[in-house]
Amino acid sequence: MTIPNLNTIKKYILAQYIWLLLAVLYNLVSLYRIAHDNAPLYKSNPLLSLVLLSPFFLTVILGQSGKFRTYFYLTSILTLALFIRGVMPHFLVLLYPERITNYDSFSSWVIALKINIYGVFIFAMASLKASPFVNNIDQVDL
Secondary structure, three states, rough: OOOOOOOHHHHHHHHHHHHHHHHHHHHHHHHHHOOOOOOOOEOOOHHHHHOHHHHHHHHHHHHHOOOHHHHHHHHHHHHHHHHHHHHOOOOOOOOOHHHHOOOOOOOHHHHHHHHHHHHHHHHHHHHHHHHHHHHOOOOOOO
C-alpha cells in the first residue's frame, strides 16, 4: 500500500485557490464595468456567477482541512459541472462563431476559456490526487 502524498495534494489545493481567484476577478471586472455603464466581459450575470463559485470554494476548504473523502467526491462532481457550465459555453464559440458577440472582446472570450480550462484541469487532477486518501484516511491534519 502506498502512502498518499500530502505535499502533492496541497499544491493542487493551492492551484484551486488560484483558479477561484481568477474566476472571482473576471466576474468582479464585469461587475465594475456594469457599474460604470459598460458591457460585462461576458453576457451573463456576474453576481450569480460569483454565488455559483461558492460550492467550489467550500470544497477547496474541505480539502485544505483534510476532509479528503468528501473533498474527493465533491471535486469529482464539480469538475464535471465546471466542464459543462464553464468550458462548453465558451468552447462553443469555436463551432458557432456568431456567439463571440456574447463577449465584450475576443480577449475576454480567450481569458474566460483559459480560466475555465485551467479550472477543469486543476479540479480533475486534485480529484485524482485525493482518491488514494478516500479509503486510507478520512481526515488528515494539513
